[in-house]
Structures are given as structure tokens and as C-alpha cells.
Amino acid sequence: MTGPVPVSLVVNGVRHELELPARRLLSDALRHDLRLTGTHVGCEHGVCGACTVLVDGRPMRSCLLFAVSLDGAQITTVEGCRAPDGGMGPVQQAFWECHALQCGFCTPGFVTTITAYLDDNPAPTRDEAREAISGNLCRCTGYVNIVSAVERAAEIRSADRARLDGDT
């Protein structure tokens, strides 16, 4: 058993220098060491997607990653998916409008997954949206409203972008 390992993580733009046991999961490092409890741990074995965070912009299961293996990485959690002005980000706003959550436990995983997905595909069809969220489980609402929220988030993003382009 080795002692604590120094690791540097940039979480939602803030650098944290941590000393962590080598086997500390990223999900536990976020929730327990950094007390960012927005990231939820559902199944703890990579099936449910609730713990999804973005590692250098790519969605990953934080319950399947050792925090010490991510030295220097940029991590984005649901807390970091807000709009630049501090309000709700496009995906969060769309979930609210479309009633795409009930208990909210799985929601952080959906928000991070969809945020990254829309960077790759800014205007998905319903089928593509369904495919994009197929790695996340929700046990409350069913997925119809979540698919609608993906479409709505894409609209909000493109409207935001058009407004930004108009300003410049």
C-alpha cells in the first residue's frame, strides 16, 4: 500500500492540489475531497452514467477512473455546466423547460453527457439525441422529455451563438 499521491486537478476552472490515496475514485475525490456533491454515484460500476463528468471535454464515468491517473486534467462537473453569466447553461435550461427530470438524481450525468455531445453535434435529430443519451439511465421520467430537452438545448445554444455573433 503506497501513501498519498500528489495530483493536480482543474475542476470547473479551479486548480486543486490534492494528496490522494492511489485508489481514490474520481467520483469520490470530487464528492468527498472537493465536496462537489453535484456529481452523483448511482451504480458504482459504470452502467448508469449518473457520475459522468467531462475529462478534457470528453464524457467519462468518474466512478471508473482513479483520480491520481488524471494529473493535470481539466474536469467539468454539472456545477461547471452553467452559463458564463452564472445562470443555467443551455442544457440545464432545456431540462427545466421540458420537464426532463423528476427526482434529479440521474440529471447531472445527463447534463454533462449532453453538454459534450452538443459540442460535437450542435443540431441532432431526435434519433441522434436518443442515441446520445443511451448510456445514461433514468428511472423516473422515461426518456421522451429528455430527448426533447436535447433538441431544446441545441436550439438555445444556436440562439445564444447567433446573439453572440450579432454582437461582434
Add this chain to the structure above:
Amino acid sequence: MTTRMVGEPVKRVEDPRLLTGNGRYLDDLGHDALEVAFVRSPHAHARVVDVDVTDALDVDGLVGIYTYEDLVADQEQHGTGVAEPLPLLIPHPTLTHGRTQHALRMARSTTSARPS
């Protein structure tokens, strides 16, 4: 208020905090919470004659072990009903009370709380 809400979509007031990672779920208390493991009998319908916790008490990080005897003591001191068997909801001639109970082990980490 009511008439305005009928026939229109209503935005839920709890959603903004749930969507931004500011919900408060039971597991979010976990940082300073103790962890617990329930040790159940591996034998169905067995009678527990003794629970020997001697070796378990030496486990590093252990805070306490509670067995059925603690429930009896609690009942005697405070008049709680925790040691009473659960009510038999479906009476059946071959089902009786007083079968396997479980010990309760608490520790500071999951590893030491896990039954070995």
C-alpha cells in the same frame, strides 16, 4: 394563482437547484458520516445461539458493533420497541419469530466496515 396554472405548463421550483448540482441527497452528507455494514446470517432459518464479536473489535477504524443484545438493553432502558419482532403480517403455521437476527458493524471506512 390557481386559474393561471390550469391548462399551462408549470415550471417546477426545485429544478434549478437539482440541475446545477445543488440538490441535497442523503449521500451528500457522506463526507463526515460513519459507514455501516450489516452482517446477516449465511444460514436461512437458523437460530442464533451466540454472536462473537471479539476479533471484529480489533479492526482498525472500527467505531462500534451493535447486536441484538444492544436492542434489548435499549428497550429495557428507554422503553423502545426496537427489540420486538416485526409483526407477523401473514400468519403461517410454519413461520415463527426469533429466527436469525443480524449484527451491525460501524466503521470510518467501507473497507473496515465490510464483514470479513
